[in-house]
Amino acid sequence: MKERAELSRRRFLARTLGATSALALSGCDALSQTEWFPKVLGTGEQLTEAVQHLIASRRAMAQEFTEADLSPTFRSNGTAMPASPEYAALAAGGFDAYRLEVGGLVKRPVSLSLSELRALPSRTQITRHDCVEGWSAIGKWKGARLAALLEAAQPKTQARFVVFHCADPMESDGTSPYYESIDMEDAFHPQTILAYELNDRTLPIPNGAPLRLRVERQLGYKHAKYVMRIELVESFKRIRGGKGGYWEDQGYEWWAGI
Amino acid sequence: MSSSSSAQSANASAVSGSQLYCRHAVGVRVMHWINVAALTVLLMSGLNIFSAHPALYWGKSSYTGSGPVFQITARETDGQVIGMARAFGREYVTTGALGAGSGPGGHVVERTFPSWLTLPGNRWLAMARRWHFFFAWVFVINGLCYLAYSIASRHLGRDLAPTAADWRSIGRSVLDHLRFRHPSGEAAKQYNVLQKLAYLGVIFVLLPLVALTGLAMSPWLDSIFPGWVDAFGGRQSARTLHFIVAWLLVAFVFIHVFEVIASGFWNHMRSMITGRYRVNLEVVDERAR
Numbered sequence: 001m002k003e004r005a006e007l008s009r010r011r012f013l014a015r016t017l018g019a020t021s022a023l024a025l026s027g028c029d030a031l032s033q034t035e036w037f038p039k040v041l042g043t044g045e046q047l048t049e050a051v052q053h054l055i056a057s058r059r060a061m062a063q064e065f066t067e068a069d070l071s072p073t074f075r076s077n078g079t080a081m082p083a084s085p086e087y088a089a090l091a092a093g094g095f096d097a098y099r100l101e102v103g104g105l106v107k108r109p110v111s112l113s114l115s116e117l118r119a120l121p122s123r124t125q126i127t128r129h130d131c132v133e134g135w136s137a138i139g140k141w142k143g144a145r146l147a148a149l150l151e152a153a154q155p156k157t158q159a160r161f162v163v164f165h166c167a168d169p170m171e172s173d174g175t176s177p178y179y180e181s182i183d184m185e186d187a188f189h190p191q192t193i194l195a196y197e198l199n200d201r202t203l204p205i206p207n208g209a210p211l212r213l214r215v216e217r218q219l220g221y222k223h224a225k226y227v228m229r230i231e232l233v234e235s236f237k238r239i240r241g242g243k244g245g246y247w248e249d250q251g252y253e254w255w256a257g258i
Numbered sequence: 259m260s261s262s263s264s265a266q267s268a269n270a271s272a273v274s275g276s277q278l279y280c281r282h283a284v285g286v287r288v289m290h291w292i293n294v295a296a297l298t299v300l301l302m303s304g305l306n307i308f309s310a311h312p313a314l315y316w317g318k319s320s321y322t323g324s325g326p327v328f329q330i331t332a333r334e335t336d337g338q339v340i341g342m343a344r345a346f347g348r349e350y351v352t353t354g355a356l357g358a359g360s361g362p363g364g365h366v367v368e369r370t371f372p373s374w375l376t377l378p379g380n381r382w383l384a385m386a387r388r389w390h391f392f393f394a395w396v397f398v399i400n401g402l403c404y405l406a407y408s409i410a411s412r413h414l415g416r417d418l419a420p421t422a423a424d425w426r427s428i429g430r431s432v433l434d435h436l437r438f439r440h441p442s443g444e445a446a447k448q449y450n451v452l453q454k455l456a457y458l459g460v461i462f463v464l465l466p467l468v469a470l471t472g473l474a475m476s477p478w479l480d481s482i483f484p485g486w487v488d489a490f491g492g493r494q495s496a497r498t499l500h501f502i503v504a505w506l507l508v509a510f511v512f513i514h515v516f517e518v519i520a521s522g523f524w525n526h527m528r529s530m531i532t533g534r535y536r537v538n539l540e541v542v543d544e545r546a547r
Binding site: 010025028029032038040041042043044045047048052055056060061062063064065069071072073074075128130131132133134135136137138216217218219247250251252253257258 | 299307308310311313315318319320321322323374377378379380382383384385387388389391392393394395475476477478479480481482484485487493494497524
């Protein structure tokens with residue numbers, strides 16, 4: 001009698017265990033679909049950002065590599081050729097007509113051609129590009145220091161973020177151009193450049209010609225390609241999805257240090 | 259040592275032939291189950307993250323001139339999706355397990371891992387990362403609490419550190435394990451030497467290694483001290499090691515659960531939930547006195 005009671009109790013426990021794990025599995029997927037639970041999980045990333053800023057200085061330099069470490073070809077990911085007639089016309093003219101517009105919360109909006117960008121203080125660096133998907137590639141970049149450009153435009157005191165508006169539409173109907181944003185500390189970091197050269201050659205179109213952002217120490221999606229316009233803002237809440245970037249609006253973290 | 263005939267006689271000593279004692283302190287029990295939950299989520303969300311780029315490399319980058327050391331992929335021939343795993347230049351058909359598996363409606367579709375093994379079940383990198391990094395904090399904080407507790411309470415020194423006698427008994431312990439022989443009586447109250455070494459290996463080698471190789475993948479943390487990631491052979495090597503160590507932990511869990519089942523599943527489960535563990539004591543034969 002006692003043995004039977006023991007057995008049925010064990011069977012009950014075993015079934016409970018099985019049902020719990022099945023429930024847990026579907027429950028986790030249901031939780032992912034809710035409005036509130038991803039926000040709870042998001043607190044983990046806020047903690048990550050705070051701790052990373054605490055233990056690695058905002059001015060710390062990303063690792064730099066040697067020519068021997070260069071990837072034979074630098075992988076192009078996402079857009080390889082922006083599907084817009086305006087961009088196609090620019091590319092056909094060798095980007096001679098290209099002008100980078102810098103506006104928003106600046107005292108002196110500027111507009112620069114590629115040769116004017118090349119005349120700005122530059123930096124050359126061999127760095128590792130880490131995609132959120134998991135792969136890495138090492139490339140040699142040369143570009144104008146964003147700090148020099150911003151100093152020329154003179155940000156107003158309330159400017160907190162630098163937004164990069166790009167030429168590549170992310171929707172097949174030609175809408176939703178790529179965009180990204182970084183904060184002022186990253187913008188003034190010495191390794192943050194607007195690259196116009198990759199591996200000692202003019203930046204190729206699949207890698208973001210004529211100008212792409214390099215914001216080392218963050219994941220690949222922060223490194224906006226095909227940069228057309230730079231806007232300084234106090235908040236990116238009112239821009240597009242309000243999360244500060246194309247992938248951020250799709251649920252990826254704005255802070256991409258991990 | 260114990261005489262079985264006396265154990266069956268209904269005298270006082272037979273009644274006290276087994277004893278319940280508190281095997282696991284409440285702190286250890288709570289932290290054990292938190293760790294089970296955290297590692298489960300980390301593994302499953304990690305496999306979802308891996309699905310975004312199901313290839314492993316050795317070196318500082320993925321594109322060094324030599325290809326991946328391991329890759330899960332799929333190929334379509336005559337409308338049939340075939341899952342494949344490639345390792346060190348060899349190729350294996352793994353449909354149903356890796357590369358391709360049954361999708362909605364029972365059709366075979368491209369899928370790195372079966373959906374029941376990943377969190378979320380469908381490929382969803384952004385959400386998998388949220389789960390992974392949240393539970394990484396749970397895992398790390400829980401692990402640090404466990405370390406502090408184990409040192410302060412002397413759990414580490416008393417229960418886990420092998421004694422001189424332990425080291426001498428390694429050979430016998432190996433044989434005991436191979437014969438599925440488990441200690442009884444007072445000896446069952448202590449971890450055996452292989453068990454101690456397995457736990458210490460997990461606590462001080464595998465778990466710190468999985469955390470460090472995870473941190474090595476963070477481009478921001480790489481800048482704390484440029485070059486520290488090269489200690490693992492570079493970022494992509496660190497990613498590969500992260501993956502390997504995760505599976506070593508899975509292997510440990512399989513052995514751990516197997517041993518739990520083999521040496522008294524319900525007794526062990528009770529002791530990890532309520533703390534109470536039953537040991538059969540040597541029975542003193544009253545008549546022999």
